[in-house]
Amino acid sequence: MAKDVIISASFVPISEMLSQVALSIFETVHAAKEVLVQKENIKKFSTYLEKTACVLKELSRLNLDYSESFKNAVEILKRESKIAEQLVLECKNKNKVYLFLNCKRIIKRLENNTKEISWALSLIPVASLDLSVGISDEISKLCKNMLGAEYRAAVAEQEILEKIVSATQECNANRSRANDLLFHIAEAVGISTEQSSFEKEFKEFKNEIEDAKLRKDMTEAVQMEQIIAFLENADAIKSHEEREKKYFNKRNSLGRQPLQPLQSFYCPITQDVMVDPVEISSGKTFERAAIEKWFAEGHNSCPLTQISLDNLFLRPNKPLQKLIEEWRDRNNLITIVSLKPTLQSTEEHTVLQSLDKLQGLLVERELHREWVTMEDYIPVLIELLSAKNREIRTCTLTILCILAKDSEDNKKAIAKVDHALELIVRSLARQIAESKLALQLLLDLSRHHLVKTGIGNIQSCIFLLVTASNSNDNQAAKNAEELLDNLSFCNQNVIEMAKANYFKPLLQLLSSGEEDIRIMMAKTLSEIELTDHNKVSLFKDGALEPLLQLLTHDDLKVKKVAIDAIHNLSDVPQNGLQLIREGAVGPLFELLYRHSLLSPSLREQVAATIMHLAISTAAQVADSKQVLLLESEEDIFKLFSLISLTGPNIQKSILQTFLAVCHSPSSVEIREKLRKLSALQVLVQLCEQDNEIVRGNAVKLFCCLTQDGDENTLLEHVGQRCIERLLRIITTSNDLEEIAAAMGIISNLPKDPEITLWLLDAGALEIISTCLTHEGRNASYRMQITENAAAALCRFIAPSNLEWQKRVAEIGIIPVLVELLVSGTTLTKQNAAISLKQFSESSTALTNRVKKRWLSWFCLEAPVKCCPVHLGICTVESSFCILEANALEPLVRMLGEADPGACEASLDALLTLMDGERLQCGSKVLAEANAIAPIIKLLSSPSASLQEKTLKALERIFRLVEFKQKYGTSAQMPLVDITQRGSGGMRSLAAKVLAQLNLLTDQSSYF
Template sequence: MDKDVIIGLSLVPASELLSQLVLALFETAHVAKDVVIQKENFKIFSTFLERTATIIKELPKQNIRNLESLKNALEILHREVKVAKKLAVDCSKRNKVYLLVNCRKIVKQLDSSTKEISGALSLIPLALLDVSSAISNELNSLCENMLDTEYRAAVVEEEILAKIELGIQQRNSARSYANDLLFQIAEALGISHEQSQLKKEFEEFKCEIEDVNLRKELAESLQMEQIMALLEKADATTSAEEKEKKYLEKRNSLGNQPLAVLEHFVCPITLNVMVDPVETSSGQTFERSAIEKCFAEGNILCPVKMIPLDTSVLRPNKTLRQSIEEWRDRNTIITIASVKPKLQSNVEEEVLQTLDQLQRLCMERELHREWVIMEDYVPVLIGLLSAKNREIRKHSLVILSVLAKDNEENKERITKVHNALESIVHSLARHIGESKLALHLLLELSRSKTARDCMGNVQGCILLLGTLLSNDDNQVARDAQELLENLTILDDNVKQMAKANYFKPLLQLLSSGTEEVRRIMAETLAEIELTDHYKLSIVKDGALGPLIQMLSHGDLEMKKVAVKALLNLSNLPQNGRQMIIEGAVGPLFELLYRHSLSSPTLREQVADVILHLSISTTTQEVDDEQVSLLESDEDILKLFSLVSLTGPDIQRHILKTFHALCQSPSGSDIRMKLRQLSAVQVLVQLCEADNHTVRANAVNLFCCLTKDGDGSTFQEHVGQRCIETLLKIIETPNDIEETASALGIISNIPKNVEMTRWLLDADAVRIICACLTDGNRNASYKRQVVENAVRALCHFTVSTNLEWQRRVAEAGIIPVLVQLLTSGTAFTKQYAAISLKQLSESSKGLSRPVKKHGVLQCCFAAPKTGCPAHSGICQVESSFCILEANALEPLVRILSETDLGASETSLDALLTLIVEENPQNGSKVLDEANAIAPIIRLLGSGSVRLQGKCLRALERIFQLDELKKKYGSSAQMPLVDIAQKKASDIREIKSMAAKILVQLDLLGNQSSFY
């Protein structure tokens, strides 16, 4: 920091210095957020500065005028903040490449500034300032964080620096190395790979180096010059004209005849011109590999002077190596410049020999390829692609591929030669060997924008590539696929590529093509048959945005093809959700609602797309972004109103849409809104619709709306006629789903006398029972039909009405219910058990007393025994006894199944056998049926309600001493566990458990468990 600045700061009052420092900290933090490199490191540093400013701002400004130690700390902070600000400004405005190659220096400066600021903060006399403990703790924590922080250059930056150092060390002159390095730098800095942008950055980098030279910073200047020399070899940093000018000047100065090999260029061992000459301790020079081989074989005498050699001494002869390289380069330039006329010879053998020589030179060094380009060989090689000799064509394709590889300028040169692409494409259709070479060359060329823009328009190119996609050679197929990926100009070839199931390049046309091309693309997506894989890929690659925009296009035909394309893509749930996310819903509803602007067919297709979108909302996974099709009550009302305003085709789509939405995560809200909108009234009317499809979908939706309603929906809109209609649908099934839904509606009807009477009057028991009996014999009946039928029967088995129960028994349904306890689903078992439980509640009163025999009869007739549970004569049809129905064993078995709902209802049915006033008989029956052990196990179920039922059962069972002795020990621990629970909502069952423990003599009457 300047001495004058320091003196100036010392004259500023401490309170004002404090304010200036806070402002400087915030300004520097703001600048640090705008850097173009080391963003993460500067983000951390910026956070430290803001925290520092916040703490400084909280320091008391009173009575600090004479605190010299505070002023000293603030002055140091001022100095370091100024240094940090300059660093941040440099990293915001200077050339990105320059900043990248200096990233280690920047990181080091950041680290130094952070440590210095931390040190200055630690000098603030907190005790003298009487600051709060919170501020003191925050300051100490900040200092520790700053000292602990280690800034690092990014991994990719370190990789680039390592590559630069290696290139300089090895004097790497390969253009491909420089190109890779430059592209890696561009990638790391977010710079476009376009040549103009790269050249601009490189020119700015050279300006930075000139500034370094002006500052006479010799070490940095030397380093920057070496980096620039390495990067200058890249294509993007030097124009083709500049390269060509230098080459021609050099070639014209060499003459026309190659120079003979000088004697000292030749290795005395191999007698070949040396590549890596090294000098031995005898002063003689040999090819490194040759002399090392001699040493490895134990020969330590000099091959020329025959004197012992020091095998550890092998000095590179750099001067000789450079002379050999210059000799080779001179002769190669002369050779390349002189053999071109031989390629135009009529003698095929001479042409092949020349091509072979040229191919070897091109493959040897990148520099040779550059000279071949400078000598304008490309048009000659393109001309040879029309030669009759296949080997000549193949050699030409190979050389062109070598020239094009990793060189943007060469790709453009080849592309711009008249008829070049057409000639190469023509070779695609020839013999497989030549076809592969042509494909490889086209693939290499397609990495150039110029070539890509032209290639798609070459007649036959797309179709030939389409045929190669299915080639038996996997590499050929992969190359053809990659080439198609690279193409961007497709125009009339859209449908040909689509038939080849290759869409990625085509999708660009949906947003960037002409209006006609966009229409063709959308029409193709609408009409072509697609696998699920391609549908997902098409959406992932960005097809939706342009298609959704087309929905609002002024031209009706554009709307139509867009809707058809969306329809073709939307039947996959992932795609449907993505359409909702990207905003397709609004434009689709607009088309659906505007009658005057849409054709009937278009509106039907729109309704079909909306249906697909609604289905997609029902399959959302936990990790998926949650989406909703209808956002407001108005949306729901508006869409549902179309059910009454449209024809059957749109009606069925809308009904299906709402049915799907009722199954979505927000389904309960949708159902509630529809009930509030009196949707049930409309659906009741549609249950009598002439159109079977509309009727079936109305019944399905109607069933959904009755699942979680409060019963008022039925009371208001469902009358006797509706019930008769539903039963008619069940009795004459055309559609299994419709039958199941009609049964579902019946099962959801409130259990009031009036509605149950309507059901009985309409012969509901017979119709429902027929569903169960037919369901067991006819495999076409689905699970849902049986489940809903069993649930519907619960209306007629209530113990408050013996007449209804008898009608069920007389219909022979009790044995069917018992069978369903074994063969049904968990849901079926649950409701079968409910019906059996309700029937069993009447058994005690319906059981007939056992007649007593006279004295003589006792002598001659065996005594009659009554039902072990009810002590009377029981029959299935008359007393509905579950023992007589053989239901005991399956009910007990269900107690041990995993479904707690079925276990609970089975327990309810069994509990009807141990009535409170006389539980002994029933308890013995349960013991003989091995039901008591499963009941004890259910104490650990976790369901408070089920535990309570088990406890009530055990309280009655343990009234028998023999059962108490038999099962008391196994019940002890579960009972203690329940009695010791602390939750307030299970106080009642805790008390019940304690009472049973008293029964078992395991707890005193005055226990605190009560």
């Protein structure tokens, strides 16, 4: 794009000004060709711009006189050309989903810009210029067309947008609906429906919303957050691991036995637990259907008290309904957990009963289907398809159809179970009811692109489907035909099959007795480009053994060919782990240590291959049997010692090797062994390296070793010079990951006063402040930098050192911390809340107390506004008051975070407002901020420490009668749960609060 040119009307001729604007518009037109969204509208807009630029270019060739009218026209054109440039750049560079959801706003901007340019052209005094009739008519026609220009969203776009608006307004969190809309959005904007693509696009979409917040465009940000909240229900947005973690956190906090309903849950008329409780004017609550029937029978009195009612109005009892729903959800979850073992019973009657109960739960709510998946029911259900009892198989197929219907994850999970597809296909050949269910299930599964290949590879399946397509059952025939269409393999399958046929003779030659042929085939494997699937298949089909034989050959040239081939195949984690299992590590290490015999380039290739193996160990699942690259301290010592004896390329590979193993499931032991070998001393020296790649990897490994290290070891190796070097890296490096690691080291340093003084003297506070306020921190490593900076800041805000606190407050950090409560990651929010809590602990002592004067009652001066908590004059800078900093609302919002650490940090900060004698005024402030209800919800947290703090806080809050009356009811259910499931101390605390609420006596056995 052309850079902005400041044009002074006094010195730049009109013709030159027009030429410059025309040039700017032409470049915008050129950029518009690369825009991939709103193509029709952008094309139309670009056409108008191009015609405008041509007109301006034509006018610039004339000898024009300066006039006020021309000046106004040119100024408007300059302004609007910049706006057009910015709009086109946004449409070119911003996230596709964000642009799609903002298409109406984009269209409005296109229309405004077009009309403004039209207005500017109309200001040009065409009549007074020596123009041909053709040019004058062209300008007039262009002005008219642009003035009436309209841009429209496509019909499909309009429909999708209306559906999204409807879903967000209805607060409809239906997963299948979210899946459907997300698919249509992907189709509309042209992105892949692969989960990795969805996750990438969705992450970028979230970043755009963070940018909107930074621009203070809160209307847009709130609207987009509502859309995110809805779309996050889709399978492709949240990974299975994320949903699984959330589920097990909830599940593990519930216990094993269902809870009995409280007496208040029962309807006094029906004596059943209520579904839709409503309150009548007597204050009593009944099931809606029951009380409506009572009134319909002619009664106008309360069924319980028999008191005549002034009106028959029914008010929904939402708090009680929510308690009942929570109780029912809790018991349903426990039921789902307990049903799984019964499905493996040898008693067919027991299995059928459990299947029937499970099916009822799955039909009842979509949430129950997700819970069943999380409990890993699918392999158990697949096993039941081999049962002899036809009824068991039919019930199982029904349940699998329910699970597969609207869940891509479940489709894949079903297909992954050994012999699952074969068992389902076998049911195609059985009686009609079972066959139709199997056909429906296969049809649903075939809609997943990865599953249909597996179905198609079962030879008997095609025959059975052809038979089904000729059946008399119209629906079954239709399903069979659709399934056959889905199994028509695409070109990619043909390509993969061709590759597989090509590799078979290659593998045969690699294993032949002719050494020259084997070397040639190994060389071929080192040079050809392979997909990850090809690489795994080659190892699976036998390529590894002959390559390992060549690796141990006496001839170095043969070794080199083997190393090159192994390096090419080892960057797939599955292959890397197999290489370690088959004993490749020993020969590779031996070659790396023989520096006198090998060329530097070959040693670099060996080091890079070892790095691939290390990365494969980091990809292991923690629960599986671990494959270790470095099994002993001797292995670690020998490899790490090479860092000081080799060139930059090998240093880089070795450092990345240790970085990978330090992120593997056995990372704790590796890090401890490295610290014992004084690795920190070497890494501190490498932080002085001129080679930025080596230094960057050293800093990252250094950070990794400080995460859970011994403070004395850190104090031994980290001095003032090292701290100054780390801070210099933060301010000068171009590698965001290195900056994040250096800040991570700073945050992990011991809270030693001398280290803190070194940091202050080196300007760490100002650097941390810059990192916290840096624009664009929503990028992945910017987030990590902000997280680490927020953690590093906490050391300077200890309440024990008021001078340090004042120094931090003076640079304006408190408002930044408040902003991070809203825009930061979970960890950033947690550390920001910790810092605000430490600030708040000093507020009472720092508030400026107001002395009451006995004459003040008749003085004319305005009353002094006092802080409602600290009862003095508070400011952010002088008393660090979190109320004055507007931190209350975001802290209350944080109480709803999924992470217990963030919730606890937020609760700690809020509870500083009701410490000691400030109970009444602090509780009032928290109530006005709607904080009490979220605090009560924390009683159900899986975190024991958070539960305990919540109990202690509520015990104090409920000392005040008004809060006990207002919030006591909503706390009853979780308090009862803790008295039944909690530890000894927690049960006693919960019982104490229940006694305050008059639900237990002081003589209860809980005390």
